[in-house]
Amino acid sequence: MSVAGEKFEIYVDPNLALDFKLGKKKDFNNVMVVEEVFKDAKKADRVSGDKLKKAFGTEDILEVGKKIVLNGEVPITTEQKRHMIDEKRKKIIALLARETIDPRTNAPHPPQRIEKALEEVKIHVDPFKPAEQQIQEAITALRPVLPMKIETARLAVKVPADVAQKLYGSFKEYNVQQEEWQGDGSLIVVVEIPAGLQTEFFEKANRLTAGRAQIKDLKKDVKK
DSSP states (O other), rough: OOOOTOOOBBBBBBHHHHHHHHHHHHHHHTTTTOOOOOOEEGGGGOOHHHHHHHSSSSHHHHHHHHHHHHSSSSOOOOOHHHHHHHHHHHHHHHHHHHHHBBBBTBBBOHHHHHHHHHHHTEEEESSOOGGGGGGHHHHHTTTTTSEEEEEEEEEEEEEEEHHHHHHHHTTTEEEEEEEEEESSOOEEEEEEEGGGGGGHHHHHHHTTTTOOOOOEEEEEEEOO
16 A cells, blocks of 8 residues: 555465454454565565655554555455455345335335335445445435435334333344333333334244233324
8 A cells, every 4th residue: 555655565364364454353353474574575674664764653563454454455356356246245235125115005015026126227336435435426326216315203102011121121132212211110202213123123022021012103204
């Protein structure tokens, strides 16, 4: 990678470096094959400590190596790239199915329909960019062939006292906006969830309370 016009190169294990860059590998052990930083790796032309300090704020080789792997380019094989794109596309499809609805029916699009539409518009999937950051671009590209909008629902849920403590942790999986313990031990929470998750949320709440959950749709916040 280049910093302020200076070139910095390291030798890495490509598989471990890729895993570290993607967050699959938490430690940096064995990522660098040689614990040196070079101006030109092929010529074994090392970078001085002063230049490392100036460019990265430290002379620690491993810390510099981490920054190069995270912010620079990691060499990957064609097969690795194809696999990464496939996995990222699946995440994008799953997010679109969860967080968007068809404005014509106010129902979520099935994942298979979204997948087919993505193939039709030939959207570019960045293997390194988080799926969440590619959603809006995907929606814009898909709208001409598959109308969709992002919608959230605000739900008030009341659960009986005998299961309130048990279910309290389950609600934390969602965006809890308000919670209120009642005098009789029951619990009322207000959650905001993607509209596409409403059916799943209703089924889960009713299953965990044996059908005793009281759920009220407060309002919907539509983002265009």
